[in-house]
Amino acid sequence: AQKITQTQPGMFVQEKEAVTLDCTYDTSDQSYGLFWYKQPSSGEMIFLIYQGSYDEQNATEGRYSLNFQKARKSANLVISASQLGDSAMYFCAMREGSGTYKYIFGTGTRLKVLA
Amino acid sequence: GAVVSQHPSRVICKSGTSVKIECRSLDFQATTMFWYRQFPKQSLMLMATSNEGSKATYEQGVEKDKFLINHASLTLSTLTVTSAHPEDSSFYICSAPPPGQGIDTQYFGPGTRLTVL
Numbered sequence: 001a002q003k004i005t006q007t008q009p010g011m012f013v014q015e016k017e018a019v020t021l022d023c024t025y026d027t028s029d030q031s032y033g034l035f036w037y038k039q040p041s042s043g044e045m046i047f048l049i050y051q052g053s054y055d056e057q058n059a060t061e062g063r064y065s066l067n068f069q070k071a072r073k074s075a076n077l078v079i080s081a082s083q084l085g086d087s088a089m090y091f092c093a094m095r096e097g098s099g100t101y102k103y104i105f106g107t108g109t110r111l112k113v114l115a
Numbered sequence: 116g117a118v119v120s121q122h123p124s125r126v127i128c129k130s131g132t133s134v135k136i137e138c139r140s141l142d143f144q145a146t147t148m149f150w151y152r153q154f155p156k157q158s159l160m161l162m163a164t165s166n167e168g169s170k171a172t173y174e175q176g177v178e179k180d181k182f183l184i185n186h187a188s189l190t191l192s193t194l195t196v197t198s199a200h201p202e203d204s205s206f207y208i209c210s211a212p213p214p215g216q217g218i219d220t221q222y223f224g225p226g227t228r229l230t231v232l
Contacts, residue, residue, distance in 0.1 A: 033219040043206055045159075045223035052219065091158065101147060101212045101221055105158045 002027045002096050006106035013082045014114050020067070021077040021109045023092030029053075033095035034075040035103070036066065040088040048090075051075055082113045118142060119211050121224035128199055129232055136194045136227045138165075138209030144189035145211035150182075153206040153226075165192040165209075199231045 003026040013019035025034065032053045038046040051059045051066045059066040067076040079086055092106040118141040128134050138148055146167045151159040163184055164172040171184035181203075183195040192211075196203055208226040 035219075037223075043153075043208075043226040043228065045208060045210075045226075047223075050219055095219060101149065102161060102164065103149075103159075103210075103221070104161070107158045 002029070002032075002094060002104055004092050004094050004104055004106035006092055006109050008109045009107070010110045010112070012112050012114055013079075015084060016081055018078060018080045019082055019111065021079070021090050021092075021111065023075045023077065023106060025073050025075060025092075025094050027073075027094065027097070029097040032097060034066070034068070035093040035095070036064070036075075036077045037091045037093060038086075038088045039091060039108075045091075049077065079111075084113050084115060087111060087113045119209065119222045119224040121207075121209060121227050123227060124225060125228045125230075127230045127232065130200050131198055133195055133197045134199055134229060136196070136207055136209075136229070138192045138194070138211070138224050140190045140211045140213070140222075143211075143213040145192075145213070146189060148186060148192040148209055148211045149221075150184065150192075150194050151208045151210065153208060155206075159208060162194075165194075167192075196229065199229070201231045204229055204231045 005024045034051045036048040049061045049064045049066050051068045063080045065078045089108045091108045093103045096102045120139045122137045148165040150162045153159045162177045165184045165186040167186045173179045186192040209224045210221050212221045
């Protein structure tokens with residue numbers, strides 16, 4: 001069965017520094033998608049970055065990059081130059097196999113950026 | 116970009132009453148929408164898949180008679196929590212994939228916070 005694991009319930013980072021949020025996944029499918037979402041206290045889910053299982057290069061979106069290590073089944077999110085507004089809950093998610101839009105989510109990591 | 120809205124954003128109701136939550140795709144048609152539930156300080160859990168013109172598909176452990184889903188049009192899915200109880204208090208989020216943008220594009224609504232007294 002597919003599974004997403006986020007082992008860091010909470011993280012602190014100093015403003016302007018980089019931080020890595022861990023995510024490992026388990027699936028027997030060859031085709032899958034990995035996502036990171038940010039959820040501020042308002043509750044909305046903000047899409048950050050996506051990595052397809054066949055993508056050979058790591059995805060990047062501005063200050064966000066995804067460190068995709070397929071053999072290790074990890075998809076860590078790296079946030080560079082942290083800002084106070086980055087303080088939020090971060091969820092790693094995976095599309096369950098091909099031909100479906102269903103997502104499974106990890107338990108999340110609460111990031112606090114310190115001034 | 117595509118927008119998904121939810122209404123209401125917050126609702127407080129008495130135990131035993133029913134509550135309807137709407138999910139709308141504002142600028143695209145969605146034949147499929149998804150309903151998630153998020154308990155405080157927990158992750159999102161998929162409850163059901165809403166299919167336009169047909170019955171919803173519920174995830175294991177979700178009571179279909181308690182969480183009624185109607186997807187009567189290509190832009191609207193409704194989730195009705197029937198005979199709500201305090202344990203149904205949660206954050207309900209819908210999502211929808213816009214057509215023609217691939218399988219890995221999906222937009223989430225802003226969520227509805229339900230509190231049952």
